[in-house]
Amino acid sequence: MIAYYLDNFSPFLLKFGPSFGIRWYGFSYLLAFFCGFLLLRWLAQQRYCALPAAKVADFIALASLGVIAGGRLGYVLFYRPQQTLVDPLFIFRVWDGGMSSHGGMIGLTLVTFFYARQQGISWLSLADNIAVVAPVGLFLGRCANFINGELYGRAATVPWAMQFPKEALDLPALGERTLAAARVVQLAIENLDALIVQARSDVTLQGVLRRTLTPRHPSQIYEALLEGAFLFTCLWILRVRTRQPRGMLAGLFLLLYAFVRIVVENFREPDAPLTGSFTRGQTLSVMLIAGGICFVAYALKTRRYEAA
Numbered sequence: 001m002i003a004y005y006l007d008n009f010s011p012f013l014l015k016f017g018p019s020f021g022i023r024w025y026g027f028s029y030l031l032a033f034f035c036g037f038l039l040l041r042w043l044a045q046q047r048y049c050a051l052p053a054a055k056v057a058d059f060i061a062l063a064s065l066g067v068i069a070g071g072r073l074g075y076v077l078f079y080r081p082q083q084t085l086v087d088p089l090f091i092f093r094v095w096d097g098g099m100s101s102h103g104g105m106i107g108l109t110l111v112t113f114f115y116a117r118q119q120g121i122s123w124l125s126l127a128d129n130i131a132v133v134a135p136v137g138l139f140l141g142r143c144a145n146f147i148n149g150e151l152y153g154r155a156a157t158v159p160w161a162m163q164f165p166k167e168a169l170d171l172p173a174l175g176e177r178t179l180a181a182a183r184v185v186q187l188a189i190e191n192l193d194a195l196i197v198q199a200r201s202d203v204t205l206q207g208v209l210r211r212t213l214t215p216r217h218p219s220q221i222y223e224a225l226l227e228g229a230f231l232f233t234c235l236w237i238l239r240v241r242t243r244q245p246r247g248m249l250a251g252l253f254l255l256l257y258a259f260v261r262i263v264v265e266n267f268r269e270p271d272a273p274l275t276g277s278f279t280r281g282q283t284l285s286v287m288l289i290a291g292g293i294c295f296v297a298y299a300l301k302t303r304r305y306e307a308a
Contacts, residue, residue, distance in 0.1 A: 004215045005162045008200055009147045028144035032137035033064045039133040048239060048306060050125035059115055063130070066111030067104045067137070074103010078280060079272045101138060101227075101261075102284040108134070124246035124299075125306060131253035132235045138257075139228020146220035153217025153267045161215035165196040168213065178212040219268035226260040246304045251295025258285040258292065 015021035037060045044053040051059060075098045076084050076091050083090050112130055116123035145151045152164040168175040175192050182189045185204050189195050199205035234256060235249055265279045272280035 004210070005160075006199075006206055006209060006213075007146065007149045007152075007162050007164050007218070008196065008206070008209070009149065010200060011148050024147045025144045028140040029064075029068070029137075032140045033060055035136045035140075036060055036063070036133045039136065040129055043129050043132070043239070046240075049129040050121040050306070051119070051129070055119070059126075062111050062115055063108055066107035068099075068107075070107015070110070071099035071101070071104035074100030074106060078103065078284065099141070101141070102281075102288070105134075105288075122246060122304075124250065124295075124304075127295075128244070128246060128249035129239070131250045132232075132239045134253065135228045135230075135232035135235065139224050139232070142220050142224035142228060146218065146224070151220055151271060152269055153219030153222075154269050155214050156217045156267075157215065158217070160218065162218045163210060163213035163215055165199065165209055165213065167216070168192055168196070168209075174212065174214075178208065181212055182208045216269065217267040219264060222264050222267055223261075226264055227257060230260065231256050243305060245299040245302065246306070247295045247299035247302070251292045251297075251299060254288045254292030254295065258288040261285040 009024075011023050011025065012021040013024050013027050037056060040049065040051070040060065041053050041056040043049045044051050044056055072091065078100050080090070080098070108130065109127070112126050113123050116126045149164040149166045152162075152167065168178040169192055179189065179192055179195060182195045182205055185208065186198075186202075189198070189205075195205060195208075199209055231253065235253060238244060238249060238252070262282045262285050265281045265285075268279070268281070270279045274280075275283045278286070
């Protein structure tokens with residue numbers, strides 16, 4: 001029998017009370033925006049971007065709002081439209097997780113377009129450089145998903161498969177069996193949430209979770225490596241080692257992201273109703289391909305480059 005790894009981290013980086021503190025999810029966004037600022041400023045200083053280096057901080061501040069608002073609205077519209085009808089405040093509880101990378105891209109695209117027009121600079125130049133640094137945020141966001149044990153993968157028997165306690169919260173029948181098994185060893189367990197929290201420091205309860213939970217692909221790690229590390233490496237090399245026409249890098253980002261997302265979705269447990277045989281993430285990614293092709297075609301047609 002393989003002793004599968006139990007992913008049961010605390011969602012808090014620092015905790016100041018029973019349910020208050022600095023969460024890994026929020027910290028990943030702050031770190032992503034800070035890294036984005038440093039990288040974009042360097043690109044601007046090296047004249048890879050039409051945006052003046054002195055204005056990078058202002059742009060990142062606005063971009064962060066676009067990512068958060070777009071990501072949350074995208075998640076609500078694409079994945080949880082019915083929940084908002086019964087719980088309107090759900091849309092504001094960002095700290096509980098629930099962001100759409102596709103929605104974040106839409107929000108960031110809109111902010112980039114209007115900011116470039118307001119500043120009188122090339123939108124495509126700014127979009128290209130944002131495309132280069134954006135995978136850093138995707139990487140950190142997927143790492144936070146892994147720590148939270150959310151967006152886990154499909155059932156697997158590979159040696160690196162892991163078990164995610166949130167599965168018991170998502171599947172009522174499994175949750176009932178898990179809670180019943182836990183109460184055999186600890187009668188005072190109130191509910192599944194209490195079980196998951198106590199299991200972080202209780203080896204006996206960890207054993208209960210190991211016996212009941214399904215081994216699954218750690219799809220969050222797959223996404224972090226492909227959507228984050230792989231995309232960043234490819235686009236960074238193209239940015240600093242080659243001379244690409246404006247719009248090319250933005251188009252390649254959309255195409256590469258769509259490709260790796262479609263592939264990884266085959267290992268990720270669907271978290272929304274399917275569209276035919278496609279997951280929600282695959283369906284949205286197919287739409288990105290059309291946008292990527294448009295960007296690449298425009299770049300090849302116009303052949304406008306950054307000033308040397």
